[in-house]
Amino acid sequence: MKNFVKYTSIALLSSGIFLSFASKVYSQNKTSKNIQTNENILVGAENTALYLPQLKGKKVGVVSNQTGIVKFDGTTMHTVDLLLKNGIDVVKIYSPEHGFRGDADAGAKVKSGIDSQTGLPIVSLYGDNKKPKANQIADVDVLIFDMQDVGARFYTYISTLHYVMEAAAENGKKVIVLDRPNPNGHYIDGPVLKSEFKSFVGMHNVPIVYGMTIGEYAKMINGEGWLANKVKADLEIIPLINYTHQSKYNLPVKPSPNLPNAHAINLYPSTCLFEGTNVNEGRGTDKQFQVYGSPFLKNMPYQYTPVSKLGATSPKFKDEVCYGEDLTDVPYQSEINLKWLITAYKNNTKQPFWTMNGKKLWIDQLSGTDELRKQIEKGMTAEQIKATWQKDLEAFKKIRAKYLIYKD
Numbered sequence: 001m002k003n004f005v006k007y008t009s010i011a012l013l014s015s016g017i018f019l020s021f022a023s024k025v026y027s028q029n030k031t032s033k034n035i036q037t038n039e040n041i042l043v044g045a046e047n048t049a050l051y052l053p054q055l056k057g058k059k060v061g062v063v064s065n066q067t068g069i070v071k072f073d074g075t076t077m078h079t080v081d082l083l084l085k086n087g088i089d090v091v092k093i094y095s096p097e098h099g100f101r102g103d104a105d106a107g108a109k110v111k112s113g114i115d116s117q118t119g120l121p122i123v124s125l126y127g128d129n130k131k132p133k134a135n136q137i138a139d140v141d142v143l144i145f146d147m148q149d150v151g152a153r154f155y156t157y158i159s160t161l162h163y164v165m166e167a168a169a170e171n172g173k174k175v176i177v178l179d180r181p182n183p184n185g186h187y188i189d190g191p192v193l194k195s196e197f198k199s200f201v202g203m204h205n206v207p208i209v210y211g212m213t214i215g216e217y218a219k220m221i222n223g224e225g226w227l228a229n230k231v232k233a234d235l236e237i238i239p240l241i242n243y244t245h246q247s248k249y250n251l252p253v254k255p256s257p258n259l260p261n262a263h264a265i266n267l268y269p270s271t272c273l274f275e276g277t278n279v280n281e282g283r284g285t286d287k288q289f290q291v292y293g294s295p296f297l298k299n300m301p302y303q304y305t306p307v308s309k310l311g312a313t314s315p316k317f318k319d320e321v322c323y324g325e326d327l328t329d330v331p332y333q334s335e336i337n338l339k340w341l342i343t344a345y346k347n348n349t350k351q352p353f354w355t356m357n358g359k360k361l362w363i364d365q366l367s368g369t370d371e372l373r374k375q376i377e378k379g380m381t382a383e384q385i386k387a388t389w390q391k392d393l394e395a396f397k398k399i400r401a402k403y404l405i406y407k408d
Helices: 019-030 080-083 159-169 214-223 263-275 340-348 362-367 370-379 382-387 389-399
Strands: 057-065 070-072 075-078 089-095 121-124 142-146 176-177 234-238 291-294 302-304 322-326
Touching: 057 080, 070 080, 070 142, 075 080, 080 142, 142 159, 159 176, 159 214, 159 234, 176 214, 214 234, 214 389, 263 340, 263 362, 291 302, 291 340, 322 340, 340 370, 362 370, 370 382
Parallel strands: 057 089, 057 142, 089 121, 142 176, 176 234
Antiparallel strands: 070 075, 291 322, 302 322
């Protein structure tokens, strides 16, 4: 990230992304406890010699959002701007959950429209249109995928990746993934998803934390035949430079509205499980996924009140005092921490603790199994629960090893 702050003084690029905002987020990340930035990493989008020549004369669609930031010619810009600056015929933008600007609430339907800065049409790939339709990609030759994953199965950008690859395979389009670091790529943990619990927050039989970049993950989707009817995408990965899975990497911009800094991203694989409970996970505060609490945990020491905020307009227990725990000073995590969830379950004074997503228990979809919920209800300790994951994790690691681009 060398020179990032210097160049983020530029107020606005044609993509409409305020880099002064990016600089602010970077500054927050830079000072996060226990996490240091690897300034030598070059993201795939900066590895231009490998992909710009093959885009000449092609009609290009870009699947991206506010995380598609790249350094080029001494300036920080969006990948869309980089392509346009190099004479690439970008004809369309496709946006994931949270939208192209990355400011929509989690789960909110995102409308298609026109990008006011470039005039390019934006096709939403969230809400009722998660998979690009044939007519939505008919006018492109190549799809560029450039989005920042955070390495947790329930983070939906890998689900968008799946559907983009599937649509491309079915319609004879090439997919080029511009790889980005995984800030939680340094470990593998969690229950492996069971097929009966598949949903948009868990489409593949992988653990919650899979320890792969989004490029490696794309190779696995293709190689394991996970696309519908086992179709294979014409897939190319533009790799990172100077990266290993142990690299500690701070993101230059928020990957989504409620992951404001590196500490939140590091805790997210553990604290996101609170979304399946009657406990607030920090939405509606400035410590999203770094605190948890509810009005029904009055034995717990920390207090806060969620309020309506951009990206969390109706947080759980809005305007109610919540009791819980502040995790902003906990160490850098290298495993899923179940103790917080178990503590909340034991201190909860109002049932049901588990919440529904339609007709299904949300915790089961997030964890990818009903076993975690049942184990907590039985009173099993975190250590006992995690011991039951090991056989499936070892099997997954053998699959994962086939698709790695970078060293562990």
